[in-house]
Amino acid sequence: MSTNSNVVSIHLEDNIGTITINYPPVNALGQVVRQGLKQSIEQLNSDSRCKVIVIQCVGRTFIAGADIREFGSTPLEPFLPDVVNDIEACPKPVIASLFGTTLGGGLEVALACHYRVALATGLVGLPEVNLGLIPGAGGTQRLMRIIGVKSALEMITSGKHCSVHSLESSGLFDAIFSTSSDEPVSELAALTHTFAKQLISCDQLEVNPVGQRIVDTNDINWDDVKSAIIKKARGRIAPLVAFDIIKSTHLLTVSEGMNVERDEFVKLLKSEQSAALRHAFAAEKMASKIVSAPQTTQAEPMDVQCIGVIGGGTMGVGIATAALSAGLSVVLIEQTEIAAKTAATNIEKIIQGNVKSGRMNVNVAESCLNRLTTSENKQNLSQCQLIIEAIFEDINVKKELFAELSEICDGNTLFASNTSYLNLNEIAQSVSHPERFVGMHFFSPAHIMKLLEVIRTDHSSDVAIATAMFVAKKLKKIAVLVNVCFGFAGNRMFSRHGREIQQILLEGASIEQIDSALTHWGMAMGPLSVQDLAGIDIGCKARASKPLPGHDPGYFRPSTLMFENNRLGRKTKLGFYRYDEAGKAHSDPEAEKLIRAESAKLGIKQKSFTDDEIVHRALFALISEGLQLYNEGIVQRLSDIDVIWMNGYGFPRYRGGPMFQAQQLGKETVISELLKLQTEYGELIWPDVNYDIPQ
Secondary structure, three states: OEEOOOOOEEEEEOOOOEEEEEOOOOOOOOHHHHHHHHHHHHHHHHHOOOHHHHEEEEOOOOOOOOOHHHHHOOOOOHHHHHHHHHHHOOOEEEEEEOOEOOOOOOOHHHOOEEEEEEOOOOEOOHHHHOOOOOOOOOOHHHHHHHHHHHHHHHHHHOOOOEEEEEHHOOOOOEEEEEOOOOOOHHHHHHHHHHHHHHHHHHOOOOOOOOOHHHOOOOOOOOOHHHHHHHHHHOOHHHHHHHHHHHHOOOOHHHHHHHHHEEEEEHHHHHHHHHHHHHHHHHHHHOOOOOOOOOOOOOOOOOOOOOEEOOOOOOHHHHHHHHHHHHOOEEEEOOOOHHHHHHHHHHHHHHHHHHHHHOOOOHHHHHHHHHHHEEEEOOOHHHHOOOOEOOOOOOHHHHHHHHHHHHHHHOOOEEEOOOOOOOOOHHHHHHOHHHEEEEEEEEOOOOOOOOOOEEOOOOOOOOOHHHHHHHHHHHHOOOEEEEEOOOOOOHHHHHHHHHHHHHHHHHHOOHHHHHHHHHHHHHHOOOOHHHHHOOOOOHHHHOOEEEEEOOOOOOHHHHHHHHHOOOOHHHHHHOOOOOOOOOOOOOOOHHHHHHHHHHHHOOOOOOOOHHHHHHHHHHHHHHHHHHHHHHOOOOOHHHHHHHHHHHHHHOHHHHHHHHHHHHHHHEEEEHHHHHHHHHEEEEEEEEEOOOOOOOO
């Protein structure tokens, strides 16, 4: 027997009914898939010839989760909890055949099956907490019955993807297959069919529903586990909700537990945190898309296999390591042979560190290092398709470098600068064929930080931009396309945010209160601790490249005071804080004394601040600058700003980014608040507030 639809089909052979899902690109659980699964289970259950049922997929993965195209719309029947309950209730053994990435609802479908088999190379996970949600179709109930409460809590509350191989002894899988076949999915289908035939031949047809298993809690200390989850959650609600559900329902029936789970899922779905996290997910997907004029064909990126990196300092080493880890060849150039060897040693240390931590195996590490060439001879760059400059911030030195590279490399080689602030349009003038020049602003450490600003100059070609974005994806970066301005999008907003923090300091808030208020709100670090970590001199030197604003006498005066007193942060053990030999920060009355004296000198009236007032000012500085960037055309979308701040500056993901916060507040409130600040501090600092906020 064989019946087919466009998405879900049935094939009956050897008393095995195979349900095949074909819903590209990732076989997501859209309504058509849910309906097809439900009907197929019912049909095979009623067919006396069918002894065993297999659920499999074609394409690149088993079911990879919900259909994001249905997010925000009214859910349609059949609902996923009903589908998985039908699977578990089927009196005939149901086998899930897993490969690729089995995530979220896809794993919940597999958990409801009576058997699970998988390719060893696959990944599984319940990542709902990353969207501010919990599993909503029995995931909290069935997983703990299969792998135990402690392991289930780890998987659910972390939201991480786990390799099938790492779960070999967990009890989650009844068979794990390794294959070197050129067609592993076809081989998996054949192996699964053999597994099903063995059940029939051995007369193992009596099912053992997961929901009827007893939950083992012998290995768990609830209080200790909760404390660990709170620490890792860093303000997110969903992981704690998942914990509470599992603790309160582990003695209930699956049906009773699923009712509790579903109620909490619906509450979370309506929460601001979930809205923010879903916005973050969608914004990152959107950021990689280049906005083109209507009817314009997207440019094809160049095939980049070898990258040149000029500069073997912290940034150059990080960029080179990221490229090597992505499978690219790298030619790294330093000024001397000794410096080049030092850079190579530092790259090797990072890669070997990845091996020790388990993030990379020995063979991959060896391959990475074999693809690295270091030299002081720029002629070796002629083999590279893309060359990234990561030298010190001197515009004249950079211009001389790119003029020299223009003579060494052919006209097809793309050039990129990693500058944080300098004018890329001016640097581009030193390049022959300036259309092949772009900015690629990595964030430190470049081999770890996800964010990459790709900067379009006045001359950058569509091919150059497409290639930079393509390379970013290969490096597993989240790339955001921006246009040229001082500091581009991220650092320009960072400067505006920093200016407001400095002004709040001058007006009477203490160093510790500012940092405490913003970290309590969710920022990864306090802004003054960040300055100490980065080095106060770095920001001072960057600001020195342009005239200080005459209308703003307090402009970064606290930082300037620290710099003038050789309080450069952690590296001098004195900055806004004092640091002991172990590197621990302590409040320092001397820093506060310097700031209060400067406030008196500037005639700034002192006042007290609540934590909410500090957060309000800091957030609205970001909103104001972000709206200016959007209106000036520096960014393509407001959501791109959120991507930058969540991935580059420690903005709490569960708050969605500064522009998401503006949207939540609403246009009327934002304009009203900006107008108040403009009235108090002047339009040169808080400019025109006549903005639209796209919803």
